[in-house]
Amino acid sequence: MSAFLNISYTFIGQITIPSFIAEMKEPKDFPKALWCVTIAEIFVFGIVGAVVYAFTGNQYNTSPAFGSLGNDIFKKVAFSFMIPTLIFLGVLYASVSSRFIFFRIFEGTRHKSSHTVVGWAAWAGILAATWLGAFIIAEVIPFFSDLLSLMSSLFDSFFGFIFWGVAYIRMRKADGGINWLKDATPYGYAMLALNVFIIIIGFYFLGAGTYTSVQSIIDSYAAGTIAEIPHAFQPLLLPSSLPHTEQ
Template structure:
């Protein structure tokens, strides 16, 4: 066998793919996906480290930690740019879209349980291409590292706020990165789910306090006597495309979290239960995001040409209120970045060891490599945080670079692969759904192009 043929065979074996004669690679999808999952669980039964151990409740905790997150306190800023009515409409519309695409994602993962992450899916969607796998891998790692950078940036900002000093930002960033690194060390998502529940609860308290304090304080932070806050139903006159698109991307980034979901499903005992976790989280996020954006914007408002509303919204509170509310967000600052580090490290770790015993045993080599990978992700996150030291700018840039693909294009393509040929036009409802998914591909492309223009 030639060198290229050997590499191709190794790639096919690693991804669980088979090759159609004269065509692209495709997954050998057994109709009994539950049987495949059962085999995977049985193979792990004698291992020291078991991965398929998450119940749907624990998966819901991971999703709650992912979505009830720090970025939600940027919604008041988005509402201040878009206006109250468009802000609510965009939030509900994007949430409904992400719910639908995530359900498609879940169906796809249940049909192909041998795929462990979004990189395996990316290879499949583009015909099993090694190039597609590598490009998706780079995008996946960068997406996660950018999220880690966001949490390093915010952790440093929190410590600056508490200490009332902006002179030690680099030191505070290092402290945050080290704390997150330690929380990232568990090898399975099951071990991290309990912390996820705690993170979501404390973040919920932080948002609640932000809404209460924004109404209780006499004036927002930075108030200019005689220049009263303004609340509008529609965008204020002079709102530019760039600012409006940035506000849209802030909302989109918070609601698009599909990149990590295949990794969550890959560690579920019963992937068919995934929709239960997804529906619970989606209902909660629509309610919380909309109320947070509307209430804080209502009390804080904007002043032209600058804004009283800050991103994150803690910056709109007076100093004492800011410290109290911001402090309850600290577990999320540490945990959520750690979750994404863990997902990235797991992807790299599995590719290094493949079927080796180090992958599922407590060996010195296995743990050394794992710790080294986790540390590397936080070093990269810290560097990016120092390069882009602005919260809203980082959110917009992340959204434009990755969300078009991981939030819309990938899952529309996954839908089209599940209904090949004429089957996608089988009846009016199926045809309408097919047209909707073609629209999602165009929407994802628009977000990527227009969003990147705005981000830069």
């Protein structure tokens, strides 16, 4: 379960698709770009994963996988290729999240589409708060793999499965009217069954995935395999949430 959740966290980025389509000059060209990106990432992720597991195995594998490299020079070179990707992903998700909040706050006002001091100040503040929150979470939480699994089960289960299944049903209902289900073709029934199945998968990973992730965190703390929270961030947490150690 944890392995699937980690993989799905990497592949499920569909929630950013509406933002991309809305900003394209020719939105109809988006499917071609999506096919190219998906095929490329499957090949790249598959090759990197296969090479890492082939040469390091499961016992010495770390997360992220580049940390498994024994040669320090190779490790630094590998991590240098990660820096542009991390910056791009950080900017991308921060922008999408901030836009959602910004549009909700200023919907129906001139600050949404005009260059105003209030609008720009709010946009900068939302971005800064998003980056600050992400930095604190990344530094405070001392486990990486379980964190990805937990975020994937809580958020990707909805944005990657439930949301799109429900969206398909609502779109078909809007296009076909009140008798859309009665007038559906065999292909329409097949697509409906597929999307209902996708929704069920989403709820399964939301429930079972969240339970598995939380239990894995509890087991890791009990086994003492999780590093201590950095001292600089310990005052931000409640004393009861910190690992208890006897003096």
